[in-house]
Amino acid sequence: MSFTDPLSGGPNTNVMVSVIICCYNSSSKIRKVLLHLSQQVVPDAWDWEVVIVDNACDDETSKLAEEYWKEFHINTLLRVVHEGQPGLAHARKAGMTNTDSKYVIFCDDDNLLDRDYLYNVVDLMESDPTIGAVGGSSTAVFEQDALVPHWFNSSADNYAVGRQYPESTHLGCNNLLWGAGLGIRAEPVRNIYRMGVQSLLPGRSGGKWLAGDDSELCCWIKAAGYGLYYSDSLHFCHFMSSDRLTIKRRNSILKGIKKSSDLISTYLILLSADCYRNNTKSLHSDSGFLTRARTYINLIMYGSRVGKNIRIIKSGAPK
Secondary structure, rough: OEEEEEEHHOOOOOOEEEEEEEEOOOOOOHHHHHHHHOOOOOOOOEEEEEEEEOOOOOOOOHHHHHHHHHHHOOOEEEEEEEEEEOOOHHHHHHHHHHHOOOEEOOOOOOOEEOOHHHHHHHHHHHHHOOOOEEEEEEEEEOOOOOOOOOOOOHHHHHHHEEEOOOOOOOOOOOOOOOOEEEEEEHHHHHHHHHHHHOOOOOOOEEOOOOOOHHHHHHHHHHHHOOEEEEEEEEEEEEEEEEEEHHHHHHHHHHHHHHHHHHHHHHHHHHHHHHHHHHHOOOOOOOOHHHHHHHHHHHHHHHHHHHHHHHHHHHHOOOO
């Protein structure tokens, strides 16, 4: 269950873009994230906001975020939304359903967005109404004197570091985007939530490094009839704390990715079939996309149950 801090105000229906920061005990990182957001260069006519989603934090993340934002003296609203159910997917939903903006950017609690990030997200999506989500590239930044392990570069993509694709492009049927820095057209996703669709992948939860919630969100956007776009014009620095650079943490991330891969693969098979029947670069049909999205989700849920039963049967079969 989520609720908005009454001191922070409710959603503003005139907002162009909401930057949603999902936080779990982010007090040590949130200042740098907010500092970079306070330096965004956007048109004077824009109304934008920052939404902190306190995802069952037991530190002072929310309080500190409000204090830091006041310190930066920026005339942009910062609100706090509380989501008591742990899990990044639940936090994203709480942020989405407590905003009324045209666009949303998911900025992780360790993403330092370039000064033109907000402007470029909106510019890309305003220029092409077929785009449902956009993503970019990142550069890893480390703690001072941190020892970067030899394996990091080969695993960088699993940490949402580097270029997702070789060049700016509309993505094909089987291509997805990171959740870090993801910009989305908000209303199609809000409509899916209004249908009662629940995420099958909860994402990162507390200290558990699960995965796939961002890929699932991208699949929802595709199912709604929109395309994904990668742009080199979108860049952020991704802060890597030393505790993320251990073999144990790397293996935990890889394990989370592997656990979600069957479900995401099923999504992509269904989406690929639809992709051949329809030109995903054409404007979606308002009358059909909700029905199609619900059909996809129901099929995925059924497929997941069948797959689980098959694995149980196989595990008990004689060798």
